[in-house]
Amino acid sequence: MKIVPKNLFLFALLAAVALTGCSKSATDKPAAPEKSEPEKKAGVTLDAETQERLGLKLATPTAMDWQPETKGFGRVIDPVALSAAVSELAAARVAAEVSIQELARQKTLAAQDNASARALETAKAAFSLANSAYAAAEAKFKLEWGSALADATSEIISDVSNRTKALVRIDLPAGETLPSPPVSARIIAMTDETKSVLGEFAGATEGVNPQTQSQSYFFSVKGGALPSGAAVTGFLKISGAAVSGVVVPTGAVLRHEGKGWAYVQSETNQFVRVEIPLDRLTDGGWFVAENISATNHIVVSGAQTILSAELSGGKQD
Numbered sequence: 001m002k003i004v005p006k007n008l009f010l011f012a013l014l015a016a017v018a019l020t021g022c023s024k025s026a027t028d029k030p031a032a033p034e035k036s037e038p039e040k041k042a043g044v045t046l047d048a049e050t051q052e053r054l055g056l057k058l059a060t061p062t063a064m065d066w067q068p069e070t071k072g073f074g075r076v077i078d079p080v081a082l083s084a085a086v087s088e089l090a091a092a093r094v095a096a097e098v099s100i101q102e103l104a105r106q107k108t109l110a111a112q113d114n115a116s117a118r119a120l121e122t123a124k125a126a127f128s129l130a131n132s133a134y135a136a137a138e139a140k141f142k143l144e145w146g147s148a149l150a151d152a153t154s155e156i157i158s159d160v161s162n163r164t165k166a167l168v169r170i171d172l173p174a175g176e177t178l179p180s181p182p183v184s185a186r187i188i189a190m191t192d193e194t195k196s197v198l199g200e201f202a203g204a205t206e207g208v209n210p211q212t213q214s215q216s217y218f219f220s221v222k223g224g225a226l227p228s229g230a231a232v233t234g235f236l237k238i239s240g241a242a243v244s245g246v247v248v249p250t251g252a253v254l255r256h257e258g259k260g261w262a263y264v265q266s267e268t269n270q271f272v273r274v275e276i277p278l279d280r281l282t283d284g285g286w287f288v289a290e291n292i293s294a295t296n297h298i299v300v301s302g303a304q305t306i307l308s309a310e311l312s313g314g315k316q317d
Helices: 006-028 048-054 079-111 117-145 147-151 151-159 303-311
Strands: 058-059 061-068 069-076 166-171 184-189 197-204 218-221 232-235 245-250 254-256 257-267 270-276 285-288 297-301
Touching: 048 079, 061 232, 079 151, 117 147, 147 197, 151 166, 166 184, 166 197, 166 232, 184 218, 218 232, 245 297, 254 303, 257 303, 270 303
Parallel strands: none
Antiparallel strands: 058 297, 061 245, 069 166, 069 232, 166 218, 184 197, 184 232, 197 218, 245 285, 254 257, 257 270, 257 297
């Protein structure tokens, strides 16, 4: 009988254990997760006769360069409220100016021994009080209306009162600030979200409002396009490189499952539903930077019928 040396036996045993462990780890190793493909909406097939019967109309979207914007909400300023704030500031300014003149007069009279020390002290106290009141009124005005409006109150109040311009205040979301003032803004009244008006930058509040924790900007809008007190959405133009894309007409966009969609003609009789982000509204429709190009044909009339056909499994009576 052949005897295996002890050290050789241990070596064989260790090798067997190692091979068993390697085999087990390779077997038990979890498979890498499969990469998920983007969701693709199935197309709808409609022959030429059906397209004509349904009155489908196609159009190519318009190419456009989109300037970066940030969104805010606000209101068209009531001329009465603006007039009251301006009047309060003006009254404080006049009182301060009068007190300065009176103090100068008392100093002149005192130098000629024609005024008592008490009268001079009273004039000094009145000046100090009026000057402090004006400083407080000015700080309050700048906090609510900004420095630019404080320096041009007469012109602004005249334009707003005469309805030659409207003044719009746009508040950014709480905690959001801009490194530099915007040049302009697209302003859309919530009473008519189909069109926007251009607002020219008119000023900004001093810092962040302590109550709302938001930064506010003012824009002047020519004419009477916006009614006083109307709630508005403002899209403030900010610095940054423009984005190229297309504008999908409003009439081509459907709402379904809380999203916006449009149908693109992929083949002669084939239509595919493409998601349209509803965050960049223009006067002509919705700006889209991906998935649709200026060479595509989109359904601008009859899209709702195609959606019904798709949801019913492609059947169209």
